[in-house]
Amino acid sequence: MSKVIFKDEAQQALFDKQGFVVAPFLEEHEVAALNALFDSLHPNLQQNAGFVSGSYSPDAAYKQKASEEIVKIFSKHYERLFVNYQPFGAAFLYKMPNPNSQLGIHQDWTIVDEEQYIALNCWVPLTDVDATNGALAMVPGTHYDKIKSIRCPTLPFFFANNDDVMEKAAVPVYVKAGYVVVLDQSIVHYSPPNRSNKIRKAITAGVKSKGVDMTFHYRDHAVENAPIERFRMPENFLISFDNFLQDIVQRPKYGVPLGTVDFEQKILERNEVIALTKRLTREAGFESSGLDNIAEVAAPAATADSGSVYANTAAPKTEEAPSLWKRLRKLAGV
Numbered sequence: 271m272s273k274v275i276f277k278d279e280a281q282q283a284l285f286d287k288q289g290f291v292v293a294p295f296l297e298e299h300e301v302a303a304l305n306a307l308f309d310s311l312h313p314n315l316q317q318n319a320g321f322v323s324g325s326y327s328p329d330a331a332y333k334q335k336a337s338e339e340i341v342k343i344f345s346k347h348y349e350r351l352f353v354n355y356q357p358f359g360a361a362f363l364y365k366m367p368n369p370n371s372q373l374g375i376h377q378d379w380t381i382v383d384e385e386q387y388i389a390l391n392c393w394v395p396l397t398d399v400d401a402t403n404g405a406l407a408m409v410p411g412t413h414y415d416k417i418k419s420i421r422c423p424t425l426p427f428f429f430a431n432n433d434d435v436m437e438k439a440a441v442p443v444y445v446k447a448g449y450v451v452v453l454d455q456s457i458v459h460y461s462p463p464n465r466s467n468k469i470r471k472a473i474t475a476g477v478k479s480k481g482v483d484m485t486f487h488y489r490d491h492a493v494e495n496a497p498i499e500r501f502r503m504p505e506n507f508l509i510s511f512d513n514f515l516q517d518i519v520q521r522p523k524y525g526v527p528l529g530t531v532d533f534e535q536k537i538l539e540r541n542e543v544i545a546l547t548k549r550l551t552r553e554a555g556f557e558s559s560g561l562d563n564i565a566e567v568a569a570p571a572a573t574a575d576s577g578s579v580y581a582n583t584a585a586p587k588t589e590e591a592p593s594l595w596k597r598l599r600k601l602a603g604v
């Protein structure tokens with residue numbers, strides 16, 4: 271059992287401390303080739319689209335082709351950076367110029383047993399990213415080894431209802447096209463809207479510890495105190511949802527049930543979120559000045575969010591349901 275995945279010891283140490291690292295990755299001609307692939311696969315971009323992930327598409331052939339072509343180009347760079355690893359697919363992510371193209375603050379789903387193994391999100395912009403066009407921003411030190419979590423679409427985050435705290439604490443990374451931000455899938459992150467006048471293209475590509483099972487979790491949000499179930503999933507399940515928004519909140523159709531998980535996600539109070547985030551950020555080697563002026567008692571007013579997208583699912587019953595609905599819609603850019 272090892273969570274070591276970087277060849278370079280200094281990079282591994284920095285990753286362990288921060289939960290992410292940044293590195294030069296693609297060559298110029300590869301950025302050009304991936305831009306061309308993006309353009310050929312997206313001939314009809316909707317000007318009013320917000321944030322779009324290729325994985326939302328119902329088109330299996332499109333998702334498969336994008337993933338294969340990206341991984342083909344990324345492979346030699348993975349080999350340079352990683353040890354004892356296994357790629358598990360990739361997708362394009364883009365933001366049209368649109369004030370509603372923010373991707374809300376979140377942690378990626380738990381897709382390996384993070385007690386023992388690691389799953390990475392290799393995020394590579396195909397456009398230079400800066401303060402104007404939706405650069406990725408991470409809350410340093412909020413990865414699994416520092417704060418344990420199980421994440422899936424039907425579970426709340428530990429910071430539920432305090433997204434504003436996390437957004438203020440998030441550190442944006444401004445990089446040239448072709449750099450990689452390697453983030454632990456468990457780290458808290460988001461990206462602000464693209465306020466430039468050009469599309470922002472990027473890629474998310476997955477890498478995990480070699481040979482370990484892919485997992486997914488589910489809790490029936492319509493049943494009070496329902497247990498968290500764990501499933502073993504096919505390697506390509508992240509790009510296999512037929513109807514993304516509906517399927518991710520249903521019990522998995524083709525996973526192998528592995529039983530229930532003894533884990534209760536503690537939802538922290540606002541003051542706890544602020545104190546914890548300040549501590550983790552500092553321990554990760556960053557200033558926590560983004561949180562200096564945040565009122566420790568002023569939680570934003572809770573808003574009812576009925577979630578019309580989910581008209582066919584049971585009405586939210588649990589405390590966290592409104593934020594779940596809101597989050598899903600934000601993540602899907604609707």
Ligand SMILES: O=C(O)CCC(=O)C(=O)O
Nearest residue numbers: 363373378460461472474
């Ligand atoms: O591309 C973006 O703006 C956000 C990507 C992200 O948050 C993710 O891949 O989890």
